[in-house]
Amino acid sequence: MRRPASLTLRLSLLFGVAAAVVFSVFGWFIEDSIKRHFAAEDVSELEVVAQAVEKALFADLSRGDLASLERRFDDILVGHHGASLHITDPSGRTIYTSPGPDLSELALMSARNADDGLARSWSDGRHTFRVLTRHLRDNRPSTGRAYTIAVAVPIDYHLRFLDGFRYTLWLMIASGMAITSLMGWVAVRQGHAPLHNIIAQIRRISANELNTRLSPDTVPRELTDLAVSFNEMLGRMEEAFLRLSNFSADIAHELRTPVTSLMTQTQVALSQTRSLDEYREILYSNIEEYERMAQMIGDMLFLAQADHGLCKPNNAEVDLAGEVRTLFDYYEAWAEERGVILTLEGDAKASGDRLMLRRALNNLLANAIRHTPAGGTVWVRLDQVKNGEIYIEMKNPGSDIAPQHFQKLFDRFYRVDPSRQESGAGLGLAIVKSIIDTHGGKIEVTSRGGFTRFRITLPNPPGSAS
Numbered sequence: 001m002r003r004p005a006s007l008t009l010r011l012s013l014l015f016g017v018a019a020a021v022v023f024s025v026f027g028w029f030i031e032d033s034i035k036r037h038f039a040a041e042d043v044s045e046l047e048v049v050a051q052a053v054e055k056a057l058f059a060d061l062s063r064g065d066l067a068s069l070e071r072r073f074d075d076i077l078v079g080h081h082g083a084s085l086h087i088t089d090p091s092g093r094t095i096y097t098s099p100g101p102d103l104s105e106l107a108l109m110s111a112r113n114a115d116d117g118l119a120r121s122w123s124d125g126r127h128t129f130r131v132l133t134r135h136l137r138d139n140r141p142s143t144g145r146a147y148t149i150a151v152a153v154p155i156d157y158h159l160r161f162l163d164g165f166r167y168t169l170w171l172m173i174a175s176g177m178a179i180t181s182l183m184g185w186v187a188v189r190q191g192h193a194p195l196h197n198i199i200a201q202i203r204r205i206s207a208n209e210l211n212t213r214l215s216p217d218t219v220p221r222e223l224t225d226l227a228v229s230f231n232e233m234l235g236r237m238e239e240a241f242l243r244l245s246n247f248s249a250d251i252a253h254e255l256r257t258p259v260t261s262l263m264t265q266t267q268v269a270l271s272q273t274r275s276l277d278e279y280r281e282i283l284y285s286n287i288e289e290y291e292r293m294a295q296m297i298g299d300m301l302f303l304a305q306a307d308h309g310l311c312k313p314n315n316a317e318v319d320l321a322g323e324v325r326t327l328f329d330y331y332e333a334w335a336e337e338r339g340v341i342l343t344l345e346g347d348a349k350a351s352g353d354r355l356m357l358r359r360a361l362n363n364l365l366a367n368a369i370r371h372t373p374a375g376g377t378v379w380v381r382l383d384q385v386k387n388g389e390i391y392i393e394m395k396n397p398g399s400d401i402a403p404q405h406f407q408k409l410f411d412r413f414y415r416v417d418p419s420r421q422e423s424g425a426g427l428g429l430a431i432v433k434s435i436i437d438t439h440g441g442k443i444e445v446t447s448r449g450g451f452t453r454f455r456i457t458l459p460n461p462p463g464s465a466s
């Protein structure tokens, strides 16, 4: 992906473009109103001439004195600087034309098209004029046809003024753009100062200082979310970091006990010659330790793989009731020895990895049996609700787990009472949680009134009723 342009550059250019747009719009309005003003001025001057001509034309025509008429027209033009006049009679014959531009063509065209009272701009090749053409009708009924007059005033001066104005406008737009861009650049640089501040703060944080936090109150409001999210990320990292360092310590600690005991036992056994039976007994007792260690190493391996996303559940239909019954058979002897009754209620078919789900159920059941006092009952209840969600509930009597443990119960190596002889390494529930997580489900624990209850929710298996 292409790297986006720098914020400063982008904002500066944006300011520049905005300034150009604003100047252009204002400039256009001003130019337009000047143009209109000039046009109105020209037209009113042309009107004055046209009206004077009309009055003179009909007054003197009736007297039939053409020579005095021409003088009258000359007089009318004197008061209007640069104005020209051309008059044709109804038959198209020119009866008067003033020195200056040749308006005969225009007058002819206007007579032909019968356009009356039109003011337009026109150029004779050297100068530009505004021209008004008009048809004047004699009131006498016998001659109902019209005289055509064309009056023109030069507008070169106005056009030059507008050209100058446009030039100035362009200069203003260009320099306005440059100045606002520059000011924008300075403002943005200045505005970014808190960002550089935060960057400096972040830069100072190293792996040993994960407990450092940015203070969201000291950054501008727009950056508060960034600071808060960053703090949250630091929190998670700190937690993970801590868990990782504790994990190594826990592993070392957990392995030291069995290894020391094996070592001592072996040393004691070797300290004198023993009978074959004695050796055999020692080896048997060692096997128990090896098994515990192998179990723990297997569990840790599983968790490590789950951490790296390597435990991909193999999706198949799993008959949960069948799995629970198999586990009941497996634990039957142990439960009987402890005087614990195992019961199963309900039925459900999950979609997931059979071995993984069995492992999770096994860990929960082993815990439940271990914590149930003699004479107690372990209930397993399976339920599949309408939308296909599956609930697995495992309930056993026994002393309550205090609520402050709930949060950590599923952590690795966490045990409520580490001194309890028979408990494992504290990896069982961590494995259960990781399996349920990979299946997209969740697990909750409650413990009150002498009953501990683990409740798993598995999502709707694909293809089931929804």
Ligand SMILES: Nc1ncnc2c1ncn2[C@@H]1O[C@H](COP(=O)(O)OP(=O)(O)O)[C@@H](O)[C@H]1O
Pocket: 363, 367, 368, 369, 371, 396, 398, 401, 409, 414, 415, 416, 417, 423, 424, 425, 426, 427, 428, 429, 430, 452
């Ligand atoms: N059914 C239960 N009843 C009471 N306490 C339980 C139950 N299941 C688990 N616990 C508590 O949770 C802790 C963690 O369980 P787990 O992860 O399986 O570790 P472990 O069984 O190796 O001790 C146990 O040490 C125990 O204190």
Ligand SMILES: [Mg+2]
Pocket: 363, 366, 367, 424, 427, 428, 429
């Ligand atoms: Mg356990």
